[in-house]
Structures are given as C-alpha cells and as structure tokens.
Amino acid sequence: MMDFEVDIRTLLLTLVLGNLFTLLLITSYRRRYPTEGIGTWFVVAKWLQSLCWFLLLLRGRIPDMPFIPISNAAMLGGGGLEIVSLLSIKGCFGPAVRRYYIALSVFSVILYGGVYIVHNQENLRIAAASFAAMLFVVYPAGRFGLGREGSPLQRAIGLLYGGMAVIFAARSVSALQNGPSQTVFTPGHVSNLYYLGMFLLMNLGTAAFVLLSREQSLDELKRMAMFDELTGLLNRRSFLELAQPALDRARRMRETISFILMDIDHFKQVNDVYGHAAGDRVLREFAAAAGGALMGEGLLGRYGGEEFAVLLPGLDEGSSDETIGRLNAAIGGLSVEGVPLRYSVSIGVITLIPGSAATLDYLYRLSDTALYQAKREGRNRVVRVEPGCGGS
Known part of the structure; x- marks a missing residue:
C-alpha cells in the first residue's frame, strides 16, 4: 500500500x-x-x-x-x-x-x-x-x-x-x-x-x-416580499398565495371555510387629526392585537390600507363567530399612545363549503359587500353574508 x-x-x-x-x-x-x-x-x-x-x-x-x-x-x-x-x-x-x-x-x-x-x-x-x-x-x-x-x-x-x-x-x-x-x-x-x-x-x-x-x-x-413592512403581517400577495391551497383543500375535502374582512372605522379621521405617524401606530397595534386574538388559527394578512383579511379553514359559523368575538374584544380594548380615542372595526364575513365557483376573489367580493353593509348600518358591527349559487 x-x-x-x-x-x-x-x-x-x-x-x-x-x-x-x-x-x-x-x-x-x-x-x-x-x-x-x-x-x-x-x-x-x-x-x-x-x-x-x-x-x-x-x-x-x-x-x-x-x-x-x-x-x-x-x-x-x-x-x-x-x-x-x-x-x-x-x-x-x-x-x-x-x-x-x-x-x-x-x-x-x-x-x-x-x-x-x-x-x-x-x-x-x-x-x-x-x-x-x-x-x-x-x-x-x-x-x-x-x-x-x-x-x-x-x-x-x-x-x-x-x-x-x-x-x-x-x-x-x-x-x-x-x-x-x-x-x-x-x-x-x-x-x-x-x-x-x-x-x-x-x-x-x-x-x-x-x-x-x-x-x-x-x-x-x-x-x-412576503410581509407587510409596517405591520409585520402577510401582505396581500402572500396572503392569497397561502390561502389558495387552503381553499383548494377545503373544496376537495368538502370542509367548511370562513373568510373575514375587517376595516378600521374612521381611520381617515385618525390620520387627519393625529397625523400619519399616529395612524401607523394604530395599524401596528391593531395587527398585533388581531394576531394575538387568532391564537394561531388560520391566516391573517393586510389586504391594503386599513383593511385586513382572515381565512379560517375548518371553522363553521359558530366557530368563526367565536373567533370574531375574540377579535372584537382584543381590538376594543386597545388604546394607542398619541391617539386619545378608542377605535372600532367593521367586519364582513362569509362561511361556506366551497364549490367550484368559490374562488378567493368570490369570497373577497362577498365579504367586501358585507363589510360595507356594516359601514352603512353605523359601523362597529359584524355582517354575515350568505353564499350565492355555485358558491357552496
């Protein structure tokens, strides 16, 4: 050798x-x-x-x-x-x-x-x-x-x-x-x-x-590229990318899924009266409170501006109502430094067993309709919308 x-x-x-x-x-x-x-x-x-x-x-x-x-x-x-x-x-x-x-x-x-x-x-x-x-x-x-x-x-x-x-x-x-x-x-x-x-x-x-x-x-x-810089939540693109497989799975398994759209009431007033720095603090505190209230359930993302979306796979109306209750409790107790008012949110929600027509855009449009109905009815409330034909 x-x-x-x-x-x-x-x-x-x-x-x-x-x-x-x-x-x-x-x-x-x-x-x-x-x-x-x-x-x-x-x-x-x-x-x-x-x-x-x-x-x-x-x-x-x-x-x-x-x-x-x-x-x-x-x-x-x-x-x-x-x-x-x-x-x-x-x-x-x-x-x-x-x-x-x-x-x-x-x-x-x-x-x-x-x-x-x-x-x-x-x-x-x-x-x-x-x-x-x-x-x-x-x-x-x-x-x-x-x-x-x-x-x-x-x-x-x-x-x-x-x-x-x-x-x-x-x-x-x-x-x-x-x-x-x-x-x-x-x-x-x-x-x-x-x-x-x-x-x-x-x-x-x-x-x-x-x-x-x-x-x-x-x-x-x-x-x-994935997360919103201000709030640390998923941005709209990442939210949709992660939500699509969850929706596809619910469709295959014939499982219930809930989509929640939230909008901070009078947010423009916060910006106009207290400044954009205060508005940014409101958004950060809101995101942190909402994330804590979800306790790891589903997906939470910032859809744009003061609008936030939540996807809850496997949660029926009763379970999603409990989640919304936790969200409202967490958000209602917030008091942001420099903004001497308590703010509220309007919420639109849809729960269904998704069919072939139930795309993410479909869920968003119906939840958005419910959200603006909540705005018209006086804000600080939850409106649930029923799915149309083909949605479930």
Missing part, C-alpha cells in the same frame, strides 16, 4: 498565502457590496489565522518564546471568530452560545497555559490545543449538520466541522501516544489529515461564509 506524505512546510505556506488571498478577495467584495454580510469578525479571523500559520512556518528561525503561545492563541482565536461569524449570520449566536464560547476560551487559556508552565512538552501542547479546537467546532457541527430546518449548504458546513472535530480529537490522542518526539512537523497519517483538513477548512470556510451571507440576503428579500 502506497504511503501518502505531504510536506508540512509547503502546506503551511499555502495556508498563509491562501488566507491572505482570501483577505484580498473579501476586501474587494466589501468595497463593491458594502451592505452585505461579510463581517469584520471574519476579516479579523483570517488575519489571526494568517499570523498563526506564518509563525509556524518560521518555527526554528524565531525564538519559541513568546511566539509559540502567540501562534496557538491566534489559531484558536481565528478559528473561534470564524465560527462566531458563521453562527451570527444564521442568528445562532445567542446569549447561551456566547457564554459557552467565553467559558471555552477561558478554559482553553487555562489548559494551554497550565501545560506550558507546568510541563512544557510539545506533544502535550499539541494535545491541549487540539482538544480545545475540537470543543470549538463541536457546536457548529451539530448546529448546522443536525438542524432540521437547515439548507443543504448548512448541512455541508456541519459535516465539514464534524470531520474536523474527529481530526482534532485524533490529533490530540496521537500526540499523547507519540510522546515527546511528537512535534508540529512530525509526519504521519494524522498530521497529514490535520493539515489537509485545515487547508480544506480554509477554502470551504470562506466559501461557506460568503454563501451563507448571500443566503441570508435572499432570505431577507423573501421576507420583505
């Missing part, structure tokens, strides 16, 4: 040059797309990693003290900041994770410092640094690799970090087994895997950060 050996100093040189080239690319990228998510921490991470590999490359030509501790600190710091950058992009770097990495950093300093001061053998330093590095990559391996909602890209990143965790663990054990003869330049299968793994991690880690940043930007664009 052919032995596979690599020249470690050559790999170290490629790691230095690779990280510097990455920094050049990222700097150019940031100048062209300054608002996208290539963060400062990632740049700092690449500088630290470049410093680590450069100091290792100069090993034997510069004094061991203080450059060995500096090199290891740069490795753990650079790797840690790269992980933090990736986790932050996906919103995974919360308080608990932050505390974990702070504690892990303190532990790593104590572990490596203790070895360096008490029993300064290179194999023990390698074992300590590799063990600490393993603990750093275990969380992103699980978070990205095992997350049910993760994209294929995230699972690939998790797999990469999982592989590096295994390599770090193997390197730590190998260093302990080999004894004092083990150095960072000692050849062997584990050392080869370690340096090749770091080379792969350098390239794929950078690609992952850029791709995750783009993925985040696309997610934000999708969110902006």
Whole structure:
C-alpha cells in the first residue's frame, strides 16, 4: 500500500498565502457590496489565522518564546471568530452560545497555559490545543449538520466541522501516544489529515461564509416580499398565495371555510387629526392585537390600507363567530399612545363549503359587500353574508 506524505512546510505556506488571498478577495467584495454580510469578525479571523500559520512556518528561525503561545492563541482565536461569524449570520449566536464560547476560551487559556508552565512538552501542547479546537467546532457541527430546518449548504458546513472535530480529537490522542518526539512537523497519517483538513477548512470556510451571507440576503428579500413592512403581517400577495391551497383543500375535502374582512372605522379621521405617524401606530397595534386574538388559527394578512383579511379553514359559523368575538374584544380594548380615542372595526364575513365557483376573489367580493353593509348600518358591527349559487 502506497504511503501518502505531504510536506508540512509547503502546506503551511499555502495556508498563509491562501488566507491572505482570501483577505484580498473579501476586501474587494466589501468595497463593491458594502451592505452585505461579510463581517469584520471574519476579516479579523483570517488575519489571526494568517499570523498563526506564518509563525509556524518560521518555527526554528524565531525564538519559541513568546511566539509559540502567540501562534496557538491566534489559531484558536481565528478559528473561534470564524465560527462566531458563521453562527451570527444564521442568528445562532445567542446569549447561551456566547457564554459557552467565553467559558471555552477561558478554559482553553487555562489548559494551554497550565501545560506550558507546568510541563512544557510539545506533544502535550499539541494535545491541549487540539482538544480545545475540537470543543470549538463541536457546536457548529451539530448546529448546522443536525438542524432540521437547515439548507443543504448548512448541512455541508456541519459535516465539514464534524470531520474536523474527529481530526482534532485524533490529533490530540496521537500526540499523547507519540510522546515527546511528537512535534508540529512530525509526519504521519494524522498530521497529514490535520493539515489537509485545515487547508480544506480554509477554502470551504470562506466559501461557506460568503454563501451563507448571500443566503441570508435572499432570505431577507423573501421576507420583505412576503410581509407587510409596517405591520409585520402577510401582505396581500402572500396572503392569497397561502390561502389558495387552503381553499383548494377545503373544496376537495368538502370542509367548511370562513373568510373575514375587517376595516378600521374612521381611520381617515385618525390620520387627519393625529397625523400619519399616529395612524401607523394604530395599524401596528391593531395587527398585533388581531394576531394575538387568532391564537394561531388560520391566516391573517393586510389586504391594503386599513383593511385586513382572515381565512379560517375548518371553522363553521359558530366557530368563526367565536373567533370574531375574540377579535372584537382584543381590538376594543386597545388604546394607542398619541391617539386619545378608542377605535372600532367593521367586519364582513362569509362561511361556506366551497364549490367550484368559490374562488378567493368570490369570497373577497362577498365579504367586501358585507363589510360595507356594516359601514352603512353605523359601523362597529359584524355582517354575515350568505353564499350565492355555485358558491357552496
């Protein structure tokens, strides 16, 4: 069987040059797309990693003290900041994770410092640094690799970090087994895997950060396209897109469905008297109260202006009346800062088992007719309309 050996100093040189080239690319990228998510921490991470590999490359030509501790600190710091950058992009770097990495950093300093001061053998330093590095990559391996909602890209990143965790663990054990003869330049299968793994991690880690940043930007664009910016509710287009499958299912299963259209009474007066900023607060408070009253039932969206729509699959007249009662109770109790009046809503509703003619436009038109009947009858009331022929 052919032995596979690599020249470690050559790999170290490629790691230095690779990280510097990455920094050049990222700097150019940031100048062209300054608002996208290539963060400062990632740049700092690449500088630290470049410093680590450069100091290792100069090993034997510069004094061991203080450059060995500096090199290891740069490795753990650079790797840690790269992980933090990736986790932050996906919103995974919360308080608990932050505390974990702070504690892990303190532990790593104590572990490596203790070895360096008490029993300064290179194999023990390698074992300590590799063990600490393993603990750093275990969380992103699980978070990205095992997350049910993760994209294929995230699972690939998790797999990469999982592989590096295994390599770090193997390197730590190998260093302990080999004894004092083990150095960072000692050849062997584990050392080869370690340096090749770091080379792969350098390239794929950078690609992952850029791709995750783009993925985040696309997610934000999708969110902006789906939700109303002011209220945070589904906009009209998204509401209709999500409502159509629910209506189709009700038609196939011969299930009851209710469509509710709500309009805030005298909303123009709020804008004219108290200003559009106050009107915006009214809309936001209304949306929050309506969402809370629905308790996760059905779909709620802003149809336009002060008009809101609710689709309630599976709810008959009695159940939809209960939901409307909760909506009225929640909205009637609102008092918006800067608007010294309590406002009300007019509601039009239709409940039916949809037939072939019962399109979303059909439901809207009938509910709209009922809504304006409620307006004509004095507002602050509910009018229920019966479906016409073909609707059910």
